Amino acid sequence: KAGVTQTPRYLIKTRGQQVTLSCSPISGHRSVSWYQQTPGQGLQFLFEYFSETQRNKGNFPGRFSGRQFSNSRSEMNVSTLELGDSALYLCASSLAEGPIGELFFGEGSRLTVL
Amino acid sequence: KQEVTQIPAALSVPEGENLVLNCSFTDSAIYNLQWFRQDPGKGLTSLLLIQSSQREQTSGRLNASLDKSSGRSTLYIAASQPGDSATYLCAVGTGGFKTIFGAGTRLFVKA
Numbered sequence: 001k002a003g004v005t006q007t008p009r010y011l012i013k014t015r016g017q018q019v020t021l022s023c024s025p026i027s028g029h030r031s032v033s034w035y036q037q038t039p040g041q042g043l044q045f046l047f048e049y050f051s052e053t054q055r056n057k058g059n060f061p062g063r064f065s066g067r068q069f070s071n072s073r074s075e076m077n078v079s080t081l082e083l084g085d086s087a088l089y090l091c092a093s094s095l096a097e098g099p100i101g102e103l104f105f106g107e108g109s110r111l112t113v114l
Numbered sequence: 115k116q117e118v119t120q121i122p123a124a125l126s127v128p129e130g131e132n133l134v135l136n137c138s139f140t141d142s143a144i145y146n147l148q149w150f151r152q153d154p155g156k157g158l159t160s161l162l163l164i165q166s167s168q169r170e171q172t173s174g175r176l177n178a179s180l181d182k183s184s185g186r187s188t189l190y191i192a193a194s195q196p197g198d199s200a201t202y203l204c205a206v207g208t209g210g211f212k213t214i215f216g217a218g219t220r221l222f223v224k225a
Contacts (some may be wrong), residue, residue, distance in 0.1 A: 006157075010221060032132060044214075050211070058212075088155075090157055102146075103160065108156070
């Protein structure tokens with residue numbers, strides 16, 4: 001059974017650009033959540049989607065957005081990139097409808113903003 | 115507001131030692147608690163999931179306990195090995211479809 005797949009794994013952007021990251025959950029999983037990981041802040045919750053609906057959003061500016069498609073694949077977008085957006089972006093999928101499911105993570109997308 | 119704390123931040127032990135990692139949370143109204151392992155530059159690997167109604171879970175050399183009333187969980191690693199060297203994170207599932215992570219404990223097992 002394939003795990004959570006995130007693409008691209010690595011990318012370099014410059015300030016002001018935008019970026020789109022993709023996440024394919026484990027087959028059958030309908031919940032997808034996104035996290036930002038930095039050395040200073042640790043793992044911070046970005047947003048969670050279930051059946052194409054965003055059910056919660058973390059404390060990030062509006063430059064961070066996401067969506068989920070009917071096949072449960074999810075994308076997140078960051079516009080007008082800042083140096084501080086450099087981080088490892090992790091996606092997790094879960095079978096459960098609520099916060100009671102086990103989270104399975106992808107390998108992450110490492111974004112470097114120059 | 116739920117806060118998750120992990121102590122110690124870093125730990126170095128000789129191979130073969132049994133060890134305990136600690137996780138505390140401020141709000142006992144949790145749905146579950148999950149322990150993860152993260153190797154440098156990698157994603158998180160799920161180790162154990164404890165539902166709020168459970169007291170402990172075991173997998174191989176790992177045992178995790180949960181005491182909701184005191185807001186604490188421990189991860190016990192028996193007979194540690196150099197391959198156990200990694201960062202261990204605990205995370206609590208809260209209402210609002212949100213999981214809150216601790217900062218992690220960086221473990222180094224010396225051969």
